[in-house]
Amino acid sequence: xxxxxxxxxxxxxxxxxxxxxxxxxxxxxxxxxxxxxxxxxxxxxxxxxxxxxxxxxxxxxxxxxxxxxxxxxxxxxxxxxxxxxxxxxxxxxxxxxxxxxxxxxxxxxxxxxxxxxxxxxxxxxxxxxxxxxxxxxxxxxxxxxxxxxxxxxxxxxxxxxxxxxxxxxxxxxxxxxxxxxxxxxxxxxxxxxxxxxxxxxxxxxxxxxxxxxxxxxxxxxxxx
Numbered sequence: 001x002x003x004x005x006x007x008x009x010x011x012x013x014x015x016x017x018x019x020x021x022x023x024x025x026x027x028x029x030x031x032x033x034x035x036x037x038x039x040x041x042x043x044x045x046x047x048x049x050x051x052x053x054x055x056x057x058x059x060x061x062x063x064x065x066x067x068x069x070x071x072x073x074x075x076x077x078x079x080x081x082x083x084x085x086x087x088x089x090x091x092x093x094x095x096x097x098x099x100x101x102x103x104x105x106x107x108x109x110x111x112x113x114x115x116x117x118x119x120x121x122x123x124x125x126x127x128x129x130x131x132x133x134x135x136x137x138x139x140x141x142x143x144x145x146x147x148x149x150x151x152x153x154x155x156x157x158x159x160x161x162x163x164x165x166x167x168x169x170x171x172x173x174x175x176x177x178x179x180x181x182x183x184x185x186x187x188x189x190x191x192x193x194x195x196x197x198x199x200x201x202x203x204x205x206x207x208x209x210x211x212x213x214x215x216x217x218x219x220x221x222x223x224x
Contacts, residue, residue, distance in 0.1 A: 001110055002224025003191070005166055007159060009150075009175030010117035013195050013215075015094040015127065022089040023071075026082070030075040042067070053149055054118065054180055060144040064120070084122055091126035096133065099216045104136045106219045114139035116159055116173070118149040118180060139163060150175075151184030160188075174218060178206045193221060 011017040020039045027034035046067045052058045058066075061080070068079035075082065107113065113136050117124060121142045128134035141159045148154035156173075160166065171190040175181020178194060183206050185192035194208035195215060202211075210221055 001222055003111055003172045003222050004170040005112045005114060005163055005172070006107065006218075006222060007114045007116050007156075007171060007173045007185075007190075009173075009177065009181045009195075010115050010119060010124065011094075012097070012176045013174060013181070014096060014100050014115070014133070015131070016097055017090065017094055019086070019090065022086055022093050025093075026085055026089050027071070027075070030077070032071075032074050042071070045070070050118070053143075054151065056148070056152065060120065060147075060149075083120070087120050087122040088126070091123050091130055094123075094127050094131070096131055097215065099214065101133070103215050103218055104133065106216075107222060108136055111222060112138050112163070114141065114159055114163065116141045116150065116155055116184075118143045118155075120144045150180040151187050153184075153188050156184060156188040156190075172209075172222065178202065178204055178208070182206050182208045193218060 008014055023039065023042065024034045049058065049063045049067055053060065053063045064083035065079045068082040071082055072079045104113070115124070115137050119142055121144050124140055124142050128137065128140070139159055139162045141155060143149035143155055146155045146158045168188070168190050172193055173181060173185030173190055174193040174195055176195045182192045182194050186206070191209040193210040193212060196211055197213050199213050212218060
């Protein structure tokens, strides 16, 4: 095999992440209507917070608290409790993307696999258990726990420490986001694969080692 370890992003690389549906279900629990316009307003706050988090300008707890301040007023709940509730909902809703299970089956036992995600600990392990994908991954590294988010080298170094004595030339990072997944891999000197299922043009200076639109194509790359 060309690589000994494959590092995967989680959301929209391995798993679907329909946060609109998760929020809608959660808000219905409190009797508060939630529509697409409400979601756009939530995302107008949420998306810049994730950028600030990746740039080390705010903490994971800041992100969780600030993005739920408005909904906290609507529901009478604490922002951090609402964030935890959404993560529990997403653990139930998130499912493997098309052909992900088949791809993992093809690689299982031939390479080691890990997840590196800019997410929250409350979601990751429960989602892996619910989808029965936990057996595939030897290492799961979550930015909230490490205190650093992709593309920061620290989150990758945390994974490397758990992987133990692996040549960086034998590691491949796979993810759907150029600015965090691919740039993060480049920052620590490992090969990268941009998962680009919608075939978006790359208008950045970030250049992945590989680009795929079908996740099963990863098997050919890894097999070398």
